[in-house]
Amino acid sequence: MEKFYVASSFRNIEAVNYVTNQLIDKGYLHTYDWTRNEKAKEEQTITLEDLIEIGQSEKEAVMESDFVVVLLPGGKGTHVELGIALGQKKKVFLYSQDGAIKNVETTSTFYHLPEVEKCYGTLEELVNKIAASDNVISRIGDI
Template sequence: MKKFYVASSFSNTNSVNYVVQQLVTKGYLHTYDWTKNAKTREEKSITLADLKEIGQKEKSAVMDSDFIVVLLPGGKGTHIELGIAIGLAKKAYIHSPDGAIDNPETTSTFYHLPDVEKCYGTLDDLLKKITD
């Protein structure tokens, strides 16, 4: 059973949950659901200790994954999580619905490495690429 992690921003929570649900339905194992941390942020003031604990969980989840999925635009931690995955030679799928990751003026050099697969279009297009 392949394990995965999805990196993105809280503004993409619905898309993250959709991708997670679809992959889990197909038998993949999700290593950590960071979207639940949004509730923590709403219910109380987040502390540095909370952030440290969340960061450790996210780092472990990326390390335990066979691959990661990055849904752009990402949040503050998205590119750190991508960096961890690249550093560990894990497969990464980067979803850019509008193809902006191919703009030389705004893209990241790390989007174009061999272990990074760029995906365009709908989330269903992304999921097909991952599961084929």
């Protein structure tokens, strides 16, 4: 069974939970649910030790996954997770509801690498695109 991780920001928590639940319902295994991490939500009570623990858990989850879903807009952590996924030659599904990643002035070069599958439209369409990609999601070896 293929494993996945969803990278995004807390402002997209509903979308993250929707995609996560849909993929689990389709039989995929979720490597880590950072949305349940109350320590990260309560920034005023977070410590450096908390950040170390959270960062380690998220890094391990990205590395354990077969593919990573990135829901934009994302913050610093989202882009670090994208970088880890690319460095580990993971398949990445990059979702931008409005297609803003096509804007040359604001996009990232990393969004346009061959192992990044750009996805637009609804979250349901994203999930269907991922499900239709079975057997090609595994590690990208020769890119």
